[in-house]
Amino acid sequence: MKPLLRAEQAVLGAVLLDPGQLAALSWLAPAHFYRPVHRALFAAMRKLHAEGHPTLTDAGEVPIEWVTGSVAEASVNVRGLSASYAHTLIAACPRPGHAPVYGRMVLEGAIHRTVTQHAVRLHQVARADSLQGEVDGALHQAAVLADVLASLAHRWGTEPRPLAPAQSRTEAAVPPPAATEKALQDEQILLSVLVNQPAAMNEVVLWLRPGDFAEPGHGQLYRCLGALHHRGEPIDELTVLWEAQRRGLLADGVLTDVQVRGICEGCGVGSAEFLGEQIMRSSLTRTAATSAGAIRALAEDEALAPGRLISHALHALGPLDEVKARWKNATAEPSATTIPASADPPPPARIDAALARSQLRRPTRPDPATQTTHARPAGRAPTRSHS
Template sequence: MPNHPVREPDFDPYDTPPDPPIHYAEQALLGALLLEPHRREAIGPLGPEHFARPLHGAVFAAAATLTPPDPAVHIREPVWLASILSHAGPMTPALTPSYLHTLIACAGMPEHVAEYAGMIRADHARRSVRVHAELLIQAACDPTLPDPVGVALARADALTALIDDLGSRVSPHPGSLPRTPSPRSPSRDTGEEATSEEQILLSTATARPGCLPTMRWLQAEDFAVPLHGQLFRCLTSLAHRGAPVDQVTVLWETQHQGILTEAINARDVLEMLATPAGSAHHWGEQVLRRSLLHSAHTTGLRIQAYADDRTNTPHQLITGTRRALAELTAVRVRWHRATSPTPATPPRPRAPATTRAGPRTPSTAPATARASR
């Protein structure tokens, strides 16, 4: 039978996706303000920047800036619409008289403007969180930055400040955890440089195990290669027990930990531990640095997923973001412990010198005080 090609469906350039609910909430609020200008006193804190569509923000800015007309005049003449059009029109050429009438038709219930304003603020909060999450992801993935860790932590601080500000305006309620599935974790950097530095760290720590007690800020989960993390766990286990540490004792520990397989044999482990170089502390910092950036990337993706899920309420978004940032903070604390200089232990103050008491000598009473027999 002849093979007939499957015809692709025609693409209609005018087939635009439907508007999200926030579009209609903005139209309802603006329409209510066009019908009843005095309703703007009930909308609470709201600014043009809260609107998703710049055209709506320009109309709101005009409605919030201009003085409403007298109610009697407003009923008879469209002076209010003309004032808003003349004020916002030069900055927004897309604003037309017909669209103002469209807004009036979508006014809904003017007495519900406070609820509409709350919807607009909530959606603006969601978009703001998403923008900060994108900035965090960019900082964690940009190798051209001179200090990617510093930039990523600054982005995390900005996101934390935003969440704290939003949390002060949203009252908590039960059942506030996001229902959004966590996105797939990004792949770790297992390039030649990262792999080589992890192996050098293992070799150096094996040759000079005295550094292990001072490197408690590094964990097996920080290694990009899982096998390297397992070997580091063997090293720390030996050091914690006070057992001797060398290539053979580490190899023996790998046998007890179930690390040796057909793919990884004893000779492979000994080769990984045979190239010490430099300072284990330095290589450990490099491993932790990559782990911190990976954690920042993962955190940004999770928060972005929460913000993209429109089913999450503002409080669910705030709670999920805080939990994601807490995981990044745990790695951040270990990073500061690794990179901060250890404060010198102040010398213990010496106790002031005291005069040693000598043997007591009996005092001789004066001759005049002696009892006479």
């Protein structure tokens, strides 16, 4: 028998032997027990104790009615419970005075089980949203998981603070789910639009990141476009190919010149903002599924203490929180009170540096027609004062 089930039996046996232990187990709930029969029996004992059931005789001993009454009350909600099993629970308790310690073992198992259940639910909802092109379900379930983690931290007695797990616990991280064919097509079309309509970079550059692309090569190509846009250099097929080569993407095999040319020579027609939002949807659901898989792997590690589990799970939700924040910025309605204003132009030195990297600069000659001279008239000597 697993230690967790033995701990559940020990808690119940301790309360059957000493009902006064319920006062020290006020933080333990019936739902924290794994077996239904254990949940029903603990709930029955709490109910009888709250209703003033006699738990001690005049001689200071626990009456047999306490045991039989608890079994009878629990049998109303669950089948298969008998008086003989109550004696099994009593025999499984090493020491009734250690009931709080046994209870924390039960709570620890409940925390692992609860985190696993919510992580599985988040993964399922994220996968369903990915197929339907939605994000509301994943966002809601992620918020529920975050609230559950905060509640579990409070019950366990720790602060809900994100903490990165050790390297050994991240090696078995669940890989991200494969992207759909539609998501890959949207990425290619968006990149083609950005190459053929460089001004469209302004529509997505503030909230779309290379990591949002499911295909790593597409993300690196978007990074090249962002670098050219940031430096103020022209964007076309050749400049993009050159930037990819300078970053070593062609040598490393991340991209090929055929792939780059194929994307750049695409139709280049469409709304960059709409396509960017589609990519963000896919990124959000994919990140949610990845975070859920990582949290589930952590929760299934029985050697991980509950406080560490909660902190590591909150850390695993960090990438999803970051994508969610950018998603809200991308889909936020413009404020009616906000007056659009043009961004401040970059410094002249930065403009000159960017232009110097993209084209040759010829020295300019002064125009004789517009040049202003300040020479003194010939034949007139300067005057000096000797006073």
